Amino acid sequence: MITLDSETWKLAENKTNFSAWVRDKLRSERNKLDLDSEYKIDTFNKIGTTVNMSSAELLWHLEQRSEAEISALVSILRGSLNL
Numbered sequence: 001m002i003t004l005d006s007e008t009w010k011l012a013e014n015k016t017n018f019s020a021w022v023r024d025k026l027r028s029e030r031n032k033l034d035l036d037s038e039y040k041i042d043t044f045n046k047i048g049t050t051v052n053m054s055s056a057e058l059l060w061h062l063e064q065r066s067e068a069e070i071s072a073l074v075s076i077l078r079g080s081l082n083l
Contacts, residue, residue, distance in 0.1 A: 028063050 002022065004012055012018045048055040062070065 024063065028059075031059065 015021045045055065048058060051058060053061075062073075065073070
């Protein structure tokens, strides 16, 4: 349960599915915390260099995609890696 004030209530009304949006934002925060390990940081830095954008920017762009778009991107990656 979330308690909103009048300002945040108006903002929440603009979301098509506020509950899903909150869940996505919480997962995003969790993912940022998971990046504490050196391995993950090194991997993200390599990816950021390869695609010429920061890992935070890359993650932000990915988080803006729908589940179907993310699934399609993962399928493309798996196909190109022969997984």
